[in-house]
Amino acid sequence: MTRLKLPQLTYRVWTVWRRNFEVFKKTLFVNFLPALMEPILYLAAFGVGLGALITGTVEGGSYIQFIGPGLISIAVMYGSFFECTYASFVRMYFQKTFDAIIATPVSVEEVIAGELLWGATRAAINGSIVLAVVAAFGLVSSPLALLVPVLAFFGGLLFASLGMCFTALAPTIDFFNFPTFLFITPMFLLSGTFFPLTLLPGVLQTAALAVMPLAHVVDLTRGLFTGQMQSFLGLSAQVLVVYSVVWIAVVTLVFFVLAINLMKRKLIK
Amino acid sequence: MNSSEVLIKAHGLTKKYNHLTAVDHIDFEVHKGECVGFLGPNGAGKTTTVRMIYCFLPVTEGELTVAGMNVSKQAREIKGMIGVSPQEDNLDPDFTVIKNLQVYASYFDIPKNKATERATELLKFFQLDEKRDVSIYQLSGGMKRRLIMARALINDPKILLLDEPTTGLDPQGRHIVWDEIRSLRKRGVTIILTTHYMDEAAALCDRILIIDNGKIITTGVPQELIRKFAGEDVLEVEYDEDVVKTLKTELPDAQVEVYGDQARVFIDEPHGVFERILKKFPDKNMTIRNANLEDVFLKLTGRKLRE
Numbered sequence: 001m002t003r004l005k006l007p008q009l010t011y012r013v014w015t016v017w018r019r020n021f022e023v024f025k026k027t028l029f030v031n032f033l034p035a036l037m038e039p040i041l042y043l044a045a046f047g048v049g050l051g052a053l054i055t056g057t058v059e060g061g062s063y064i065q066f067i068g069p070g071l072i073s074i075a076v077m078y079g080s081f082f083e084c085t086y087a088s089f090v091r092m093y094f095q096k097t098f099d100a101i102i103a104t105p106v107s108v109e110e111v112i113a114g115e116l117l118w119g120a121t122r123a124a125i126n127g128s129i130v131l132a133v134v135a136a137f138g139l140v141s142s143p144l145a146l147l148v149p150v151l152a153f154f155g156g157l158l159f160a161s162l163g164m165c166f167t168a169l170a171p172t173i174d175f176f177n178f179p180t181f182l183f184i185t186p187m188f189l190l191s192g193t194f195f196p197l198t199l200l201p202g203v204l205q206t207a208a209l210a211v212m213p214l215a216h217v218v219d220l221t222r223g224l225f226t227g228q229m230q231s232f233l234g235l236s237a238q239v240l241v242v243y244s245v246v247w248i249a250v251v252t253l254v255f256f257v258l259a260i261n262l263m264k265r266k267l268i269k
Numbered sequence: 270m271n272s273s274e275v276l277i278k279a280h281g282l283t284k285k286y287n288h289l290t291a292v293d294h295i296d297f298e299v300h301k302g303e304c305v306g307f308l309g310p311n312g313a314g315k316t317t318t319v320r321m322i323y324c325f326l327p328v329t330e331g332e333l334t335v336a337g338m339n340v341s342k343q344a345r346e347i348k349g350m351i352g353v354s355p356q357e358d359n360l361d362p363d364f365t366v367i368k369n370l371q372v373y374a375s376y377f378d379i380p381k382n383k384a385t386e387r388a389t390e391l392l393k394f395f396q397l398d399e400k401r402d403v404s405i406y407q408l409s410g411g412m413k414r415r416l417i418m419a420r421a422l423i424n425d426p427k428i429l430l431l432d433e434p435t436t437g438l439d440p441q442g443r444h445i446v447w448d449e450i451r452s453l454r455k456r457g458v459t460i461i462l463t464t465h466y467m468d469e470a471a472a473l474c475d476r477i478l479i480i481d482n483g484k485i486i487t488t489g490v491p492q493e494l495i496r497k498f499a500g501e502d503v504l505e506v507e508y509d510e511d512v513v514k515t516l517k518t519e520l521p522d523a524q525v526e527v528y529g530d531q532a533r534v535f536i537d538e539p540h541g542v543f544e545r546i547l548k549k550f551p552d553k554n555m556t557i558r559n560a561n562l563e564d565v566f567l568k569l570t571g572r573k574l575r576e
Contacts, residue, residue, distance in 0.1 A: 023363040096359035103353040104376035105345045
């Protein structure tokens with residue numbers, strides 16, 4: 001169980017977080033623009049374009065209303081997962097930034113924790129940008145949506161931790177193609193993002209709720225948007241909220257700790 | 270300059286990677302204010318030893334203390350008092366020169382004002398003040414090396430670890446770095462320097478540890494090592510069987526070594542022999558030079574290429 005040993009962390013985690021934040025500030029424009037443009041393009045293509053073909057309601061609203069929370073969740077997933085795979089790998093392997101920091105009083109555990117919290121922050125930033133876009137399209141109906149950035153942070157921490165585990169296992173940067181097309185792309189399409197999970201066969205619904213992190217993030221985000229959760233698989237809305245929150249909390253904790261221990265093993269021989 | 274206070278102490282220090290023993294039960298001490306050179310071929314275990322000192326690599330066996338603290342127990346305190354200039358360039362390419370120092374200072378909890386003040390001082394000391402706001406990508410190899418050394422000093426360290434600080438530098442760049450190391454020595458900073466340049470070790474170090482295959486082969490003051498292992502002078506003659514024969518009859522006790530197209534004799538009083546050989550083989554290239562650390566090094570570690 002050494003892989004699940006709880007790391008000792010101090011406030012120094014934030015010095016690593018702040019390093020990444022400083023870089024982010026420097027490249028603010030190139031970071032903001034895609035995050036802003038992408039949801040607009042999605043809303044135009046899927047909401048306005050494809051949505052015009054969908055005449056009925058989807059879970060009580062229009063199709064464009066339905067995909068809003070999906071787009072936010074996707075931004076959360078991409079923002080944190082890619083930050084802690086490709087970007088972290090570049091910092092670790094090509095820039096040797098981690099090696100440089102480990103020579104100071106900051107520990108290797110704190111470096112990785114700082115990276116993970118930064119990944120979560122990226123998710124919260126990206127999610128908030130998409131939230132603003134979606135709100136500008138007039139697609140938000142509950143004030144609870146103001147909590148979306150908080151959810152985005154924790155959802156982001158989950159994807160950051162998963163991503164960092166892949167980084168710890170990646171022999172080369174090309175390796176990330178595997179988790180991207182085997183894990184990220186299926187989730188992008190099949191987690192209740194562009195159509196309700198309830199349209200999938202029962203087995204797949206169960207599978208989605210059991211193993212797909214994005215399904216939970218989408219579900220909760222949609223709940224905050226509309227002020228109510230949809231019940232399905234015979235589970236009531238309340239049970240689903242609790243289940244999703246607990247699922248995210250437990251899985252995040254496990255992978256957060258695992259990511260730190262795996263990275264420690266990779267960096268310290 | 271040296272005091273008797275022991276700052277770094279290794280006893281039976283060993284590092285194993287799976288089946289490879291990189292450092293094999295070594296003992297050494299570094300005193301406060303000393304500049305100690307770790308000399309050895311590639312793969313000798315120099316860098317591994319240095320990395321254990323700054324708590325980057327865990328110790329497999331044996332004991333290693335820095336300022337009386339155990340590296341495996343008080344890593345944070347130890348790292349706080351050490352400055353590291355690693356072999357590879359790990360400057361932060363996402364930042365400018367000054368920002369590299371400021372961000373690095375934040376890892377040591379140095380407040381921002383103080384960090385900027387210290388960074389400005391260091392840039393001046395390393396003749397980089399004109400490059401203050403320039404991206405790392407625009408620095409030459411020598412400037413990067415100096416910036417790495419400046420960064421290693423940001424926390425005002427008691428111990429400075431310099432892992433091959435001049436590898437890949439041009440002669441000018443090397444001499445700038447040397448001057449800076451000398452002035453740090455004068456300030457009383459304890460320095461460990463790894464190098465495979467013998468002249469560098471001889472010029473900068475109070476004491477040298479020659480390391481090979483994870484073991485310390487010998488240790489001492491550069492001039493003493495030279496006298497002990499190579500003698501005073503070296504006579505080098507273009508190789509020829511007759512020359513070697515003559516050398517051996519002239520100097521039955523001296524050691525004659527043949528390196529490629531050169532015969533080399535280590536002797537203390539070369540002049541009489543020199544003249545006689547010169548008379549006998551006037552068309553041969555011949556020189557007398559002082560024995561140096563390179564002679565010691567090659568004698569002790571052999572001439573086989575290490576990769």
